[in-house]
Amino acid sequence: MVKRNAIFYNFSNNYLFDELQKIKENFIKKYPHKQLIDLSIGDTSQPLSKNIINAIQNSSIKQGKLETYSGYGPVSGQLSLRQKIVKYFYSKTNIHPDDIFISDGAKPAFDRLHRFFGSNISVSLPDPAYPAYKDICIANGVSSITLLPCSEKYDFFPDIEAIPRTDIIHLCSPNNPTGTVVTRKYLQQLVNTALKNQSIIIFDAVYSAFITSSTFPRSIFEIPGAEKCAIEVNSLSKSAGFSGLRLGWIVISDKLCYDNQETIKSNWKRLNSSIFNGASSIIQNAAEAALTNEKYDLNETIKVYKNNALMLKKTLLEQGITTYGGEQSPYLWIKLKGLTSKEAFNYFLNEFNILTSPGSGFGPSGEGYLRLSGLASQASILSSIERINRLTA
Ligand code: MLT
Numbered sequence: 001m002v003k004r005n006a007i008f009y010n011f012s013n014n015y016l017f018d019e020l021q022k023i024k025e026n027f028i029k030k031y032p033h034k035q036l037i038d039l040s041i042g043d044t045s046q047p048l049s050k051n052i053i054n055a056i057q058n059s060s061i062k063q064g065k066l067e068t069y070s071g072y073g074p075v076s077g078q079l080s081l082r083q084k085i086v087k088y089f090y091s092k093t094n095i096h097p098d099d100i101f102i103s104d105g106a107k108p109a110f111d112r113l114h115r116f117f118g119s120n121i122s123v124s125l126p127d128p129a130y131p132a133y134k135d136i137c138i139a140n141g142v143s144s145i146t147l148l149p150c151s152e153k154y155d156f157f158p159d160i161e162a163i164p165r166t167d168i169i170h171l172c173s174p175n176n177p178t179g180t181v182v183t184r185k186y187l188q189q190l191v192n193t194a195l196k197n198q199s200i201i202i203f204d205a206v207y208s209a210f211i212t213s214s215t216f217p218r219s220i221f222e223i224p225g226a227e228k229c230a231i232e233v234n235s236l237s238k239s240a241g242f243s244g245l246r247l248g249w250i251v252i253s254d255k256l257c258y259d260n261q262e263t264i265k266s267n268w269k270r271l272n273s274s275i276f277n278g279a280s281s282i283i284q285n286a287a288e289a290a291l292t293n294e295k296y297d298l299n300e301t302i303k304v305y306k307n308n309a310l311m312l313k314k315t316l317l318e319q320g321i322t323t324y325g326g327e328q329s330p331y332l333w334i335k336l337k338g339l340t341s342k343e344a345f346n347y348f349l350n351e352f353n354i355l356t357s358p359g360s361g362f363g364p365s366g367e368g369y370l371r372l373s374g375l376a377s378q379a380s381i382l383s384s385i386e387r388i389n390r391l392t393a
Pocket of ligand 1: 040
């Protein structure tokens with residue numbers, strides 16, 4: 001018989017968000033009359049704009065006609081989409097369309113990147129962090145994983161002085177799960193450290209569109225030197241409601257090299273052609289539509305989520321609950337004095353019938369915290385606020 005893949009000995013029994021889904025289902029079964037509000041997984045709630053829907057309809061119709069049907073497209077993605085991505089997300093950088101590789105979302109992009117680097121590398125991961133990073137490293141055979149504890153002292157980012165030399169460092173800003181955002185100064189220090197140590201930073205920028213203050217960098221490529229030591233991953237899941245449609249991208253500059261000075265990008269292109277056939281052409285056209293009418297498709301959707309997070313933050317602070325994030329990010333990171341993550345999770349579930357994500361599910365340094373997502377509908381956020389306000393009523 002086939003032997004079990006050894007990676008499963010290093011996996012936890014359940015992926016965090018699957019576990020939360022099970023808790024949700026059991027709660028609804030047990031208490032069908034209670035209206036459970038789900039602020040756990042960062043899933044989007046706002047409908048797609050007419051502009052995006054029209055693009056999907058038109059591209060689908062074209063696929064049904066002999067004269068307009070199209071099969072495989074370029075593996076790296078449509079040039080016109082890559083041009084729009086550069087215009088929208090990288091206008092303050094030296095990144096050009098040839099540096100963009102379209103993918104079917106951020107999570108598979110991280111997985112393909114780790115497949116690319118292989119198992120014989122060392123990786124540093126912030127703790128707490130998006131749980132998929134660690135699982136993806138393990139799934140790709142990486143055994144040398146160092147967790148970098150993150151605390152309030154450095155806005156829940158790793159203490160740069162304490163980062164050991166590893167081949168890869170993962171960083172996410174605006175951060176999932178804490179909702180905090182790196183400053184230019186911090187990111188410059190991290191880039192300098194990576195250049196000195198000859199490490200590569202895999203920068204997760206999937207929440208970058210939530211940054212509305214020009215003080216903070218939206219891309220690592222706004223930082224001098226980053227082209228030589230960073231790869232960026234981004235997606236339209238949270239910013240334009242593509243969590244179900246699936247559209248992301250990877251940015252690799254020509255300047256990113258191996259220790260022998262050979263460019264990494266050419267090897268990446270080679271592997272990408274073998275293991276990927278490009279994102280759906282219909283969804284790429286939808287993405288182009290999202291990036292054409294900037295006013296509605298990105299900005300208006302993000303405004304709803306940002307407003308949700310801000311309203312929730314105000315309420316939590318008024319109730320005396322320590323709350324971080326929620327300003328340049330849809331996530332809030334809160335601490336209920338004297339309670340473990342599990343106790344705080346159960347308190348929110350039983351007292352308010354609100355499902356949250358326990359901080360401990362994002363890593364040991366998340367113990368004692370809870371994450372709340374502002375990506376839910378405005379109605380869910382308003383009901384949550386009403387329930388939390390009962391604390392002092
Ligand atoms: C989350 O942290 O809730 C995630 O962003 C969900 C996901 O995109 O996998």
